Structures are given as structure tokens and as C-alpha cells.
Amino acid sequence: MMLKKTLLLMLVACTTFAVFANGEGERQPKPESEWKIALVPKDSTNAWFVRMEVGVKEFAADSGLNAFQKGPAKTDAAMQVQVIQDLIAQDVDALCVVPVDPAALEPVLGEAMDKGIVVVTHEASFQENTMYDIEAFNNADYGAFIMDNLAKAMGGEGEYTTMVGHVTNASHNEWADGGVARAAEAYPNITLLDSEPRVESEDNMERAYEKAKELFKKYPNLKGVLGTSSKDAPGVSRAIEEMGLKDKVFVAGTGLVSECRPFLESGTLQYITLWDPKDAGYAMCSLAAKILRGEEVADGLDLGLPGYENMQFAPGSDKVLIGSGWIVMDKNNMDEYNF
């Protein structure tokens, strides 16, 4: 009996859908004040994306448009699909997405684009169902930038090596290659440690620490380590401090303030580099608004904030836009960043 009631209930619900479904029309052009630009991060409760939301709010304040961030409460591709599905159903005009897993989002983003919604992604250069993908920077340029920082710390001379999470990690190796190329071209007195030019930290702070201790014992002349994984710089810094090598050996690389704070304070680590999720969030919304306005997207595109004022298409791509949006954090400005 109860089963029948449930069935009946379902039937009623379905009929309701059907009755409503007929009233749905095509998308109408709307005035700018009614636009809705939604940014979907990987996980809205993660510090990185909480920071991204600051950028979205800044954009909303600057432009007067309705831009907001809505994401899953956990990093889960299936949950992210659900949030996007909800937003499509709510008739947003633009979706800016940082995919947990680009492959998992292809169908739902395809659906969004079929409905005429503007789709912009970030950190998903192989995404097919997107109009444009924004990358904060070109990997080789970022590597060169880390090298510049390391060279500054090393005083422009000495021997160095590079550290990557895994030798199979594409972006880490591209950064390291960029750094090596930069040193070869701009710093004649800085030389690469030939016997071990690339070491692995396994994306693990403990491993970076052990590896660095091993290196410093084996190569007393080693003066610098160029880190790429965010675990490299803090792990190596710990080894430097423990072995009393402060001011003798230096490290530069990607890092999070939350993990590097003590080393930045003590001066073992002078700079860490990163891209700011706030800027990426702002840039995505800004690009979405430009597309909605029908503006042309071409090389040299200015998204209205430093690092993203001269976007270039990646070679051979008409989708991936690259900026120069890296940032340096040191003792003085680290409190501005909460991740």
C-alpha cells in the first residue's frame, strides 16, 4: 500500500515537471545588471579557494556585476558536477570553473555551452568544453622567475641543483627547465650541479628535508636549491636550519605562507613564489564579462589587473590564455596571504 503511495507521489512529481517544462523558452538577452557570473572552485572551504573568493568579490565591487563563488564543500568531482548542474538550472550567464577533474566535467560543461552559457576554466589547459582556459603564467617563464629569486639570494654565484616533486610531473619539470635555461643565459657564475642536476622530493616535506640533508653532506660546495613543488622550499629550509647552514646555502621556490612562515621569519628562506588565487578568480570573472559583452578575445587581452594585463594565447592554441601572474612573498608581505 505504502509503495503505491510512493509511486503515486513520484507520478505527481513527474507530471508537475511536465506541466512546468512546457513553459521554458530560449535564452533572452538581458541587461548587464541581471547578469549572473558564477565561479565554481574545487572546494569552497579550502584556504586557497577562500582566497579566490576575495578576487571574485573584488571583481563584483569593481564592475558592479553580480559575480559570486559557489562550490562543493569537499574536493570531489561528483559534487562539483552537482553544483554546476544546479547553477545551469538557475540560468547563470557565465560559469568560471576550476575543475577538480577536467575529464569528469566535460559532459556538464558541454551542456552549459549548449545552453549558451559562457564557460571559462582555470588550470585545465586540456579541457575541451570551455571557451577559454586561463593559466596564470607560462611554465618556462615562471621557472626563470624562481631562478631570478634564487640568484638574488645566492649573490649571483655558486653551485645549485633543482628539486621537483616527481620527475614525471610535467609542470614541475617545465619550471625547473625554465630555471636552468635562465641561469645558463643570465648568470654566468651560477652553475648546475652536474652529478645530480634534478632530485625528487616526492611532493613531501619530509622527503625534501631528508634529500636536502643528504645533498648538503655530499656536496659541501652546493650553495642553492631551486624548488618547484610547494613542499620543497620549506623542507630544504628545515635542513638548512638544522645543519647550521643559514646564510651559506639558499633555497627558492614555490611555497605557501602557511607552511613557510617560520623560515621566512627567521630569514633562512628569503622568498617564496606562487600565483595568487585571488588574481586568478578576478581574471576569470573579468574574462567572462568581456565575452558576455561580446568583446574580442585576442593576444594582448587586458583583464584589468597586474599579471593579467597582457594575456597571450599558448602557442598553437586558440583556447589557452597565459598571463604572467606570479607573486613573490617575503617576510614583509606574507601576512597579506592566508594560504
Next chain:
Amino acid sequence: MTLLNEKQSPLARFVARDPNLFRLIIMLVAVFAVMGALRPTIFLRPSNLVSMAKQFPEYGIMAIGISICMITGGIDLAVVGTANLAAITTARFLIASVPKGSPGGYTLSMILMGILIALTVGALCGALSGWLISRFRIPPILATLGTHQLFTGLAIVITEGRPVSGLPILFSRLGNKTLAGFLPVPLLLYALAAIIIGIMLSKTRFGKQVYLVGTNATAARFAGLNVKNIIMRTYVTSGMLASLSGLIMMARVNSAKADYGASYTLQCVLIAVLGGVNPDGGFGTVGGVTVAVVILQLLSSGLNMFENVSNFYRDVIWGGVLITVLITNHYLTEHKRRKALKSASEGCGAPWGNLGGVAPPGST
């Protein structure tokens, strides 16, 4: 147990028969009304209703699986691991057996084959959990936590942690189709699963045995039931349901991966409890679980409609709902028990009494 009175109105009889389901439906209507009133232009839009109907089946079916296990007094925490392992196996099979450009008929037959493979994997996964629980008497919560780790681990080993993509487009198209403009295929599959399991629980001997094992396993054993076998079959059913969820997820994201839906496990337990399934066993209906799934989907989609409500609050709201339900249920059982005791002392209680809110199985 309220004695059914022929003179009562149909509504009153319905309330008396399943007060829990009635409370849930009231709650559903309330949530729907509140969301509809706060966001009429978005929430009541047909596309939003269809979108919600597309979303809940994948975890709703898992919740049904967990619920049957909970009715026996157990739990199945391996549903997500099972779903992903089944989806990955099927995905691998489809990629290997259907080269690009295969004719539609051949692709379709391979897809049917793939579905059978997924269900088999699901059944095997469930059988392993059931075996651990019935043969070694490992507490279900630990046994299935272990198998969940095992299945997820296997899935990671097979895929090296990467998504398996490149499925025949037909699979995703079929799984995402909206029939007649308003009936999404996932919803249809959910209805199918709910009806089959609903009939199984309320009408078949196996269903009655499931309730009996959950009410009192020792009594069931003395009554001559093969408790081991019943538990085994329960977990196999749950595993097969989980694999169906895995297929729905796979169609929706057009790929399979070891950690899709990782957050669904606890959500499904929440749904089961909200739906009136007693974690101690013996109680619960598919109808209750269905209404609970819809309530959670309304809350979830509803919250996504408020641009200023941060997703931080989502867990707070869900946790709040769950605790409210638990407290309400506690007071209602207390109330019922006192009433039953009173009527028993007056000498007109049912012969089996109603102590502790335990109803005879299948007494709907």
C-alpha cells in the same frame, strides 16, 4: 501499533500506518515551500526541478543499499568504493571492446554487457563484505570500512589514480537522456531500484527475514533462519545497487575514477537515518528513504541558490537536520513506549506488545 479503524479517513489511516513517512512528507513540503517562497523565480523553474531529479539518483540508490544493511543491524560503508570499482571495470571493458566508429547496435550490446559486468563486480564486492561479516563475525562497520579501503585501493592500482575516459559517447548520452523532456534516465533507474527493493522488503519472504534478523538476530537463528545466508544476500544486494550508482555517475561525468563521490558515504548514512531507518536494525522503508533523499536534494540545491550563503554552512545545516531528526525520533519512541506500557497495564495491548518501538516485520 494503532489498531486500524475502518471509520477513520484515508489520511488518518495513512498517518497511523506510517507516522514516520507522514512526518517526512510534511518536512518535504515545508522545505519545498520555504525554498519556493524564498527563491520563486529560480527554485520553481522546471529546469531546476529536472536538474535536481538528475542529481539525487546516484547517491539515492547507494542510500537504499546502505538502508537494507542497516535494517539487518549492519551498515555498508563500502558503497562508494564498490561503485567506483564497478564503474572502472566497466569503463575499461567498454574502451577495450568498442573501438571508435563502431556501429550503434554493436556498441549498445557491449554497453549491456558492460552493465552486467558492473553488476557482477558489485555483487562480488558485496559478497566479500557479507562473507567477512557473517563468517568471521567482524562488526559490519569495520568489515565494510576495510572492504571500502580495499576496493578504493584496487581502483587506484588499476587506474594509477587517473580518470579512465574515452568511453563510447553512446553510454553517456543514454545515461543523461531526459525522456519526454522531463524524465531523466537516472530518475527512472532510481524509481526502478526503489520499486524492486520496496517490493522485496515488504512483500517477499527474504524481506521479512531481513527485518527479523535486524530486530533480533538470536531469535531469528532460533527460529531456524539461516542468518549467515540472509546477511550475505543483503550485502550482495547493496553491492549491486552501488554498482548501478557507479554506472550512473560514470554516465554523468563520462569517465570513471577511484575517488568520484568520495563524500557520498556519510551523506547516504545521513539519508538512511533521516528516512527513518533504525541504525540498530529492524526498521525502515524504501518510501522513507526516498522522501529523505529528495529532502536532502532540495536543501542542497536550495542552498546553491543563495549567492551569499557560503558552502561552509552546508554541513552545518545538514548536521543540524540530522540531529533534529534523531532527537525527535527519540522523544516519539519514548512517547510510544509509555503509551504502550500504559495500555498493556490496562490489559488491552497487542499480545506482542510494542516495547522499545519494535514492530513485527512487514506489519504495514
